[in-house]
Amino acid sequence: MSAGSAVWINSLIQRFPELLEELVPSTGRRLRERHGGGPVGGTIAPVRLHVSDALRDITDGVVELEEAVRERLGLRPATPALVPNRLRRIAGLLDRIDEHPDLAAHVEEETRRMARRCARLLGDPEQMVRLPGRCPACDSVSLRAFPERAAVMCVNPSCRHTVEGDAA
Numbered sequence: 001m002s003a004g005s006a007v008w009i010n011s012l013i014q015r016f017p018e019l020l021e022e023l024v025p026s027t028g029r030r031l032r033e034r035h036g037g038g039p040v041g042g043t044i045a046p047v048r049l050h051v052s053d054a055l056r057d058i059t060d061g062v063v064e065l066e067e068a069v070r071e072r073l074g075l076r077p078a079t080p081a082l083v084p085n086r087l088r089r090i091a092g093l094l095d096r097i098d099e100h101p102d103l104a105a106h107v108e109e110e111t112r113r114m115a116r117r118c119a120r121l122l123g124d125p126e127q128m129v130r131l132p133g134r135c136p137a138c139d140s141v142s143l144r145a146f147p148e149r150a151a152v153m154c155v156n157p158s159c160r161h162t163v164e165g166d167a168a
Contacts, residue, residue, distance in 0.1 A: 004112070054118065
């Protein structure tokens with residue numbers, strides 16, 4: 001479990017600051033102009049509320065996740081910190097988290113959810129990984145893993161078979 005969690009945690013550590021930059025309005029963009037010239041509502045673009053909502057959701061999620069992990073592991077509450085620092089502290093506990101399969105699954109699921117939301121807002125397409133072997137349905141060498149969905153499927157347009165369980 002910790003390998004998957006580590007991937008998502010590292011993604012969040014790297015991408016969260018980029019999300020913060022997306023929140024800052026641009027000062028050079030004009031909104032609209034009045035009849036006869038001159039800007040209406042100033043010259044600063046409005047705050048992007050969907051980015052603000054995602055930042056709040058991810059920040060709250062990381063805080064709650066760290067609190068839950070520390071409580072489950074019998075650790076004292078952590079001092080307040082920025083999101084990347086909290087994520088590093090969670091990453092430092094992954095070996096201990098793995099001793100509790102339900103907690104490990106929860107950490108991986110939550111960090112994946114937050115990393116995917118962050119990536120979507122930054123315009124990243126879902127990553128796809130080419131797998132060795134052949135599709136069990138069409139025998140094509142077009143098996144791909146979609147880590148964000150935790151899915152393996154054939155990308156052959158005439159097949160689109162989804163591989164279940166550990167068959168891949």
